[in-house]
Amino acid sequence: MTPARGAACGKVILLGEHAVVHGTPAIAAGIERGAEATVIPAPEGRSSLHLAGIEHLPGEAKTPLCHAFAALLATFPDLPPVRITAESRLLPGGGLGSSAALGVAIARAAATFATSTGSATSVDAAQILAAAGAWERVFHGNPSGIDTTAAALGGCFLYTRAEGASPLALRHDVWLAVGSTGTSASTKSMVESVARLFERKPEVRDHTLPAITALVRNAALALEAGDLKGLGHLLDLNQMLLAGIFVSTEDLERMCLLAREAGALGAKLTGAGGGGSLIALLDARSDDDAARAAAPVLAAWRAAGYDGQLARISDRRA
Ligand code: MEV
The missing domain is CATH 3.30.70.890 (GHMP kinase, C-terminal domain)
Known part of the structure; x- marks a missing residue:
């Protein structure tokens, strides 16, 4: 079976970071460099995430990545065991949305895999954001959602927690x-x-x-x-x-x-x-x-x- 693929862009916040966590508007835009993920059936019969050559198992939950992977997988309850390989071209913690881009790319690849193998009939954009949001909360505690929205949408948009994105x-x-x-x-x-x-x-x-x-x-x-x-x-x-x-x-x-x-x-x-x-x-x-x-x-x-x-x-x- 050909691998299911997902990709997402990085982001810059033009104005309004931090304040956006407290409910005010911000402006963000997608930038090209981002993340990619592929999903195949797990040869080992248990799900695993491979990032920069290191394996993370959701059951072990030893690191934030294991927790995040487990939280993302929980949003695809019927997904069979999968082996996910992901890569980000953005510096982690560098302010350009690396973890959000990874979350969206993995969620997209998992969604494509789920629909092509019949474990889900369809996965919409809101479910991708929910899956990436579950991943992102492990790293960010209280994310506003602007990073995952930018990773998924690209373009340039005004964002509030209450209303989501309005493209500019x-x-x-x-x-x-x-x-x-x-x-x-x-x-x-x-x-x-x-x-x-x-x-x-x-x-x-x-x-x-x-x-x-x-x-x-x-x-x-x-x-x-x-x-x-x-x-x-x-x-x-x-x-x-x-x-x-x-x-x-x-x-x-x-x-x-x-x-x-x-x-x-x-x-x-x-x-x-x-x-x-x-x-x-x-x-x-x-x-x-x-x-x-x-x-x-x-x-x-x-x-x-x-x-x-x-x-x-x-x-x-x-
Ligand atoms: C991080 O890219 C942006 C912050 O406003 C956090 C968030 O909105 O989740 C600092």
């Missing part, structure tokens, strides 16, 4: 330099530290959440109008608010500054922070523009010892 119609594609600090942090612990801060200091929550909401709403308008300068300014303001809730780091601040000095229209961390990745908005409306605008940003990061690459955001769905 971009005036034109948007180009970002995506930089990596080279360090990573646990999303779960970053989300928990913000929750503790909001509990201890409700006044910080009460000024941060409405401020981020306003930035996100304005950014949706800027994206739809093609106002890159306005969007860049909103990214910078969002970064200040993220620094105010202690999720930025010296490396992230330095890389944002280097990017702005090299001509980026705005820059901010993306994802959970504490390390991980940042995005710098390029003054570009075509691939040629983007290559020209990205070069000094990427060179400045490289000279300071950081990696980065160009990414294109469009409203085309995955």
